Amino acid sequence: MSYSSPEKREQATAWFTDLRDKICASFEQLEDDLTGTYSDREPGRFEQKAWDRPDGGGGVMSIMRGRVFEKVGVNISTVMGEFSEDFGPNIQGAEEDRRFWASGISLVAHMHSPLVPAVHMNTRHITTTKGWFGGGADLNPMFEVEQDTADFHASFKQACDKHDPDYYPKFKKWCDEYFFITHRNEPRGVGGIFYDSLNTGDWAADFAFTQDVGRAFLDIYPQIAARHIDESWNDEQREHQLIKRGRYAEFNLAIDRGTKFGLKTGGNTEAILMTLPPEAKWP
Numbered sequence: 001m002s003y004s005s006p007e008k009r010e011q012a013t014a015w016f017t018d019l020r021d022k023i024c025a026s027f028e029q030l031e032d033d034l035t036g037t038y039s040d041r042e043p044g045r046f047e048q049k050a051w052d053r054p055d056g057g058g059g060v061m062s063i064m065r066g067r068v069f070e071k072v073g074v075n076i077s078t079v080m081g082e083f084s085e086d087f088g089p090n091i092q093g094a095e096e097d098r099r100f101w102a103s104g105i106s107l108v109a110h111m112h113s114p115l116v117p118a119v120h121m122n123t124r125h126i127t128t129t130k131g132w133f134g135g136g137a138d139l140n141p142m143f144e145v146e147q148d149t150a151d152f153h154a155s156f157k158q159a160c161d162k163h164d165p166d167y168y169p170k171f172k173k174w175c176d177e178y179f180f181i182t183h184r185n186e187p188r189g190v191g192g193i194f195y196d197s198l199n200t201g202d203w204a205a206d207f208a209f210t211q212d213v214g215r216a217f218l219d220i221y222p223q224i225a226a227r228h229i230d231e232s233w234n235d236e237q238r239e240h241q242l243i244k245r246g247r248y249a250e251f252n253l254a255i256d257r258g259t260k261f262g263l264k265t266g267g268n269t270e271a272i273l274m275t276l277p278p279e280a281k282w283p
Helices: 006-033 146-161 167-178 203-228 235-254 257-264 269-275
Strands: 047-052 057-064 069-082 099-111 118-127 131-140 191-198
Touching: 006 057, 006 069, 006 099, 006 118, 006 203, 057 269, 069 269, 099 203, 099 269, 118 203, 131 146, 131 167, 131 203, 146 167, 146 191, 146 203, 167 191, 191 203, 257 269
Parallel strands: none
Antiparallel strands: 047 057, 057 069, 069 099, 099 118, 118 131, 131 191
């Protein structure tokens, strides 16, 4: 685990926690600002629930069910131990030495309004005999708004360009390819960025980039959501939203590597599956 010392891993863990707190505060502000549908309800607030992993580490779930956010989870975790014999060979650096350490933040937001896009974001730091950062964010509108898509991508392009001009085109392409529902032959949403195995040999630079990815999300997504939270919507639009959510669930259960990683490493099942929408339909 030479890529990052215990002190560096502690820095990463502290950042993920700080980012969680800032995102939760921003989302609660959106709850307070609502004047449209469901504004007669009480604004939602996050409820935290800590969990321990028997083999080492644990995390905190932060879940809110409000009047803007039908269900949003902003979870952090730091776990360590050994991969199972069958799973270890699938992880770089753990083919022979199965010890690992992993910390990160994971967020998924499902909205009441079908006019406010769902969204996913996560960043993580993992060490085995090797070490790396990974993460990204992708926007999942029920009805695409070109300006929202453009602004979302522009925010992450700006974050990428601060570090390497090759990052955005590379990580955008990776996102488009990763968040693709192969059995439906369709993308999950309108993309964003996705990166993994980031180890340039400069831990501080890789960590700084990962922080900027988190800041880019915190900057742009609340802006996009605020544009639409007060727009009126109808039952037909809601029905379309529920069908789209079914597609989202299919991806997370059948394809997503993060779901498989969490389940294979003995993570908290409730925290791992918080990504699933509260209600979905299949035609």
